[in-house]
Amino acid sequence: MRILTYLKEELTEEPKETTLSLALLDNEIRPFVLICPGGGYTHLAIEKEGTSIQNWLHSLGYHTGILSYQVKDINPDLFLQELNDVMTYLKQEQLISKIFVIGFSAGGHVTGLLGTKATIKPDGLLLCYPVVSFIEKFSHQGSCEQFLGKYQSEQNKLNFSIEKNVNSNTPPCFIWHTAEDTAVPMANSLTLANALNQHQVPVELHIFPEGHHGLGLLPDVPHTLQWKRLAENWLINMTKEREK
Numbered sequence: 001m002r003i004l005t006y007l008k009e010e011l012t013e014e015p016k017e018t019t020l021s022l023a024l025l026d027n028e029i030r031p032f033v034l035i036c037p038g039g040g041y042t043h044l045a046i047e048k049e050g051t052s053i054q055n056w057l058h059s060l061g062y063h064t065g066i067l068s069y070q071v072k073d074i075n076p077d078l079f080l081q082e083l084n085d086v087m088t089y090l091k092q093e094q095l096i097s098k099i100f101v102i103g104f105s106a107g108g109h110v111t112g113l114l115g116t117k118a119t120i121k122p123d124g125l126l127l128c129y130p131v132v133s134f135i136e137k138f139s140h141q142g143s144c145e146q147f148l149g150k151y152q153s154e155q156n157k158l159n160f161s162i163e164k165n166v167n168s169n170t171p172p173c174f175i176w177h178t179a180e181d182t183a184v185p186m187a188n189s190l191t192l193a194n195a196l197n198q199h200q201v202p203v204e205l206h207i208f209p210e211g212h213h214g215l216g217l218l219p220d221v222p223h224t225l226q227w228k229r230l231a232e233n234w235l236i237n238m239t240k241e242r243e244k
Helices: 047-058 076-093 104-118 141-151 154-159 187-196 222-243
Strands: 001-006 018-024 029-037 063-068 094-105 126-127 173-176 203-206
Touching: 001 094, 029 047, 029 076, 029 104, 047 063, 047 094, 076 094, 076 104, 076 141, 094 104, 094 173, 094 222, 104 126, 104 141, 126 222, 141 154, 173 187, 173 222, 187 203, 203 222
Parallel strands: 001 018, 029 063, 029 094, 094 126, 126 173, 173 203
Antiparallel strands: 018 063
């Protein structure tokens, strides 16, 4: 895993190795948001679900980083180890007070892995139209096939289905999806929210009626874009709660 100060040109859509690109606002201690772009584990949507999200979060006063995780030819066990390395590094950074993770689509699956399988867990998760299950009929088969590759088995599909790994230690979650999403159906988010509720993990869930998959911050559906304001409020409340 590489650690570097954020330079846009160094991030590629098909990274060969996991890279944590840090963009700390200043030398003040602040909450930090790790950004996980989507792309179905075939590529990373760096602009739409990476740098644009980073600019928004910077405007709110958060330190950020973009996790440029490996896609294609993934070794799931090594992938998890690298996620643990990322969390270990962030926990040691003196300018970071709290750690939140926001992920989109397959990046939401990465976010879910950080919240359920990482040894050191974030303080909260924001999952945006996330890939969740590898075992249900509504699973995003492309993400499953790319992530597991030659390691595909029914047991591994179960092991890496986020909803099956939720427990009482999973961090609080903010989730949003659209009912019109045909690529990654909203059943993923509903299933995850139900699992969180069963384990009494705080969850805020929003299902918007309109919007295609991969909206991010695109203004295509103004009503759905209000997810930003809702997420801002959730982050504020989470920061206050975790400071008590």
